[in-house]
Amino acid sequence: MSFYHEHILPHxxxxxxSQPQIMKKRSQVVPAAEGRVLEVGFGSGTNLEFYDPVRVERLFALEPSKGMRRKARDAVDKSPLEIEWLxxxxxxxPLDDASVDTVVLTYTACTIPDVEAALAQMRRVLKPGGKLLFSEHGRAPDPGVAKWQRRxxxxxxxxxxGCHLTRKPDALIAQAGFRIARMEEGYLPKSPKFAAYNYAGAAVPA
Incomplete structure (x- = not known):
């Protein structure tokens, strides 16, 4: 990893x-997490304040970036949750099949190199009655905006x-063996349109 990716990019x-419009979306999605929870792309721990410690038994925080894990240290230390780093x-x-009740995916699918493989892994570790909670930005439905996203x-x-602007999160989630149970989509306010079209909701194993 370069100096930029480890020391500048995490900040x-x-x-x-953590902009207000994104935090609002997080606050609408994350509190529904329960049981054994896997958060993919834990980052700096931005979602921690939205987890209900009464409902969450254990949180598996998957984050490959050392810089991000370093930045999250204070938030993790202050959290009442039982957190295990992955x-x-x-x-x-690195979890067993059907071993978690909830997977949380927020503003991460855009950066995963092989997002199809990652979603297949999320489907694998999720229990049959579990749920995937997501809030992701991606391809806009407006042709003019989509053209600029491609450019x-x-x-x-x-x-x-590694953030992709043109991925369509709902389609990728469905292709991985999930059924979208609910979803809201639209442009986030006060954000550049090329990066502001948001998909948020919940999916269950199909």
Whole structure:
């Protein structure tokens, strides 16, 4: 990993992904987590304040970036949750089949190199009666915005930690063997449109 990715990018991502409009989406999704929870792309621990410690038995925090884990240290130390670090990428979730009740995926699917493999892993570790809670940005339905997303993406990815602007999270989730149980989509306010189209909701094993 370069100096930029380990020491600068974590701060930029933490700042960007904790803007009020994004925190509002997190607050609408994360509190539904319960039981044994796997958060893929734990980052700097931005979601911790939204977990209900009464409902969450254990939180598996999957985060491959040392820089992000370092930045999350204070938030983890202050959290009442029982947290276990998993320092592997989403494509290699080191948990048993059908071993978690909830998977949380927030503003992470855009950056996972092999997102199809990662979603298949999430489906594998989720119990039959479990749920995937998600809030992700992605491809806009408006042709003009989508065109600019395609143009900007090659430049955007290297500076934004591999973030893809043109992925369609709901389609990827469905292709991985989930059924979308509920979803809201639309542009986040006060955000550049090329990165602001948001998909948020819950999915269950199909």
């Amino acid at each position: 930029l991502i933490a700042l960007t992904c 320092d592997l990428p989403g494509e290699e979730i 900007i993406e090659p430049v955007w990815k290297p500076i934004a930690g």
